[in-house]
Amino acid sequence: MKDGICLVISPLVALMxxxxxxxxxxxxxAIALTGGIRSEEMIDLLDNCQFGNYKFLYLSPERLQSDWILDRIKNLPINLIAIDEAHCVSQWGHDFRxxxxxxxxxKKHxxxxxxxxxxxxxxxxxxxxIIAETALQNPQIFQKSFARNNIAYMVIEAEDKLYKIEQVLKKNPQPSIIYVRNRRSCMDLSNQLNAIGFKATYYHGGLSPKEKDKNMALWMQEEVQVIVATNAFGMGIDKANVKTVIHIQLPDNIENYYQESGRAGRDGEKAxxxxxxxxxxxxxAENQFLSNLPDKAFLNSIYIKLCNYFQIAYGEGINEQFAFNLNHFCLKYNFPTLKTYNAFQFLDRQGIISLSQEFSEKIKLQFLIPSKEVLRYISLNPNDxxxxxxxxxxxxxIYEMQTAFNLDFIAKKSNHTSIEVQAVLQKLKEKNIIEYQAKNNxxxxxxxxxxxxxxTINRVAKYLERQNQLKKEQLQSVIHYINEKQICKNRLILDYFGEKTATDCGICSYCIGKNKKVKNxxxxxxxxxxxxxxxxxxxREIQERIQTDTETVIEILQQLLEQEQIVIKANNKYTIHH
Structure with a gap:
């Protein structure tokens, strides 16, 4: 609405x-200056901003650390500076950078x-x-309540989680999201659900853009009921009629849980x-979590091995970019994958590296015959x-050296499909006209x-200790959320975000349990x-025999175990205590 450019500072390349x-x-x-763009290209983009009537310029906070970029930005007609994901400024935020x-x-400029x-x-x-670190003076604060009155927060104890999911999905056949910890669980659970008669697909960071789009479309258009996803799924998801969001493992923190569960019920209906x-x-969770927190020694070791892996000499490496496969790296040096991934995430947030998890197929290509011969080939093969x-x-x-090649770009420019371009490359390779390598990462x-x-590592080690401490506290908050049996779940969440309320929500697992008539x-x-x-x-067999709900059965079994009237055997079956 106003003249000039809005400068948006955002930490996530994919989001930009x-x-x-x-x-x-x-x-x-709109234009985004993301990592991996060469300086000369950056100059062109900033020229466009200055003279091309752009409305939005997206930047990562790391970019602001280059003096020449700051100098160029100072001369732009900026009318608003928007800081996205502003919790990243706080050492108590769950994503401090x-x-x-x-x-x-x-502010000075x-x-x-x-x-x-x-x-x-x-x-x-x-x-x-946020107010202190971004130097906002007397800011206006616009804060919506964290309460989502139509969402019933349920914590359900279930020994057999798949059976419980089956019950929930049958009762609520509308669109659902199930969050899991890792890529493997994504595919496994999706396959299990399909096997028992539900339509399900999956989504995680390792899928190619095509697969992501295809699976997402299946779910968005309701050709499948369920999408099983890691927390890579979320950006830009705006489906109003999601009825259930199920987590089958403990989330790392209440912040993530609130955001992920909040994808339910955006149409205002009960969810x-x-x-x-x-x-x-x-x-x-505690064992896995603590064993996967990298300490300073581990971080040091990872960083040195990473530099060796890409043959970067001491004092060099700035602005060098590489295709990277985490599993290959971990196998080579015998590092535990999750702990290594956490270490990389930390290095990324500190701005030492930028790790973008965009699946890509890297193609390198070079002509092996002189240009004259290439032109002769073209005249004999007009279709190509x-x-x-x-x-x-x-x-x-492309004659002198192996050149990085963008398949989709060539397809678009030549008005052909990617498959047609690939077919031509394959043919040229077979005829020894080009050398052509494609590798997935x-x-x-x-x-x-x-x-x-x-x-490098000493400079950021103090942040590592504080972040590890914060993560432990956050996990304790999650454990408190599931174990606290005497307080409304909605109130627990509001309390975490500093919002006080004296009324129970009436629809969460605690409120429903309290309102049920105390059974005999x-x-x-x-x-x-x-x-x-x-x-x-x-x-479960007991529950089916006596036809009552899981929670009640588990409660009574626990009482009977405590009173030593029954015992539980190694095969998870209960029997009378003799």
Whole structure:
């Protein structure tokens, strides 16, 4: 609405690209300076901003640390500076990035320009930090309540989680999301659900863009009921009629849980955020979690091995970019994958490296015959002419050396499909006209600093200790959320975000349990004992025999175990205590 450019500072490359694409689709001129763009290209893009009537310029906070970029930005007609994911400025935020601390320096150069800081999940402590660290003076604070009155937060104890999921999905056949921890569980659970008659697909960071789009479309268009996903699924998801969001493992923190469960019920209809837990979950989460927190020694070792892996000499490496496969790296050096991934995430947030998890197929290509011969080939094969001439125009150095090749770009420029371009490449390779290598990788890695080994790591080690401490506290909050049996779940979440309320929500698992008439547990206990006189049964078999809900059955079984009237055997079956 106003003249000039809005400068948006955002930490996520994928999010920036997504937003720029959305703006361009609405004919609004937007540009993003992401990692991996060479300096000369950057100069052109900034020229475009200055003279091309652009409305949005997206930048990572790390980019602001380059003096020449700052100098160029100072001369742009900026009318608003928007800081996205502003919790990254706080050391108490769940995604702290030191580069965010430099944002306040923009204040010196843009004294008259309003600053806007945005976040979806800030605790009171984080909110104070955002105001202080971005140097906002007397800011207006716009804060919506964290209460989502139509979401029923349910914590359900279930020994057999698949059986519980089956019950929930049958009862609520509308669109559902199930969040899991890792890529493997994604595919496994999706396959299990399909096998028992539900339509399901999956989504994780290692899928190619085509697969992501295809699986997402199946779910968005409701050709499948369920999408099983890791937390890579979420950006730009805006499906109003999601009925259930189920977590089958403990989330790392309440912030993530609130955001992920909040994808349910955006149409205002009643929806369910269900967290399935079993007695061993807490112990497992703590053990797994603590063993996967990288310490300083581990970080040092990872960083040095990473530099060696890409043959980067001491004092070199800045702005070098590589295709990267995490599993291959971990196998080579015998590192545990999750702990290594956490270490890389930390190095990424500190701005030492940029790790973008965009799946890509890297193609390198070189002509093996002289240009004269290539032109002769083209004249004899007119069907391949358009594709080959486009290649030669786009990559003039392709005769001298192996050149990185963008398949989709050539397809678009030559008005052909990617498959047609691939077919031509394959044919040229078979005829020994080109040398052609394609390799898949699930990330690209950019070094933002020169290699200085311990000095690099020592500089950020103090942040590592504080982040590890914060993560432990956050996990404890999640454990408190599931174990607290005497307080409304909605109130627990609001309390975490510093919002006080005296009223219970009436629809969460605690409120429903409290409102259920206290069953005659004595008569049910007697029924269970008489059933177990004749045979050993597991909890689900008992539940089916006496036709009551899981929670009640588990409660009575626990009482009977404590009273030593029954015992549980190694095969998870209960029997009478003799």
């Amino acid at each position: 690209k997504d937003q720029v694409a959305n703006l361009q689709a609405r004919n609004i001129k 030191p580069a965010y601390l430099k944002i306040s320096e923009l 843009f004294q008259k320009v309003p600053f806007l800081a945005l976040t979806a999940t800030a605790t009171p402590r984080v909110k104070e930090d 369910f955020a269900i967290l399935l837990t079993s007695p061993s979950d807490t112990l497992q 002419e358009e594709i080959m001439l486009t290649m030669l125009r786009a990559y003039p150095g 699930d990330a690209s890695l950019l070094f933002n600093e020169i290699r200085e080994d311990e000095r 547990t004595n008569s049910l206990a007697a029924t269970i004992l008489s059933v177990l006189q004749t045979e050993e049964l597991n909890s």
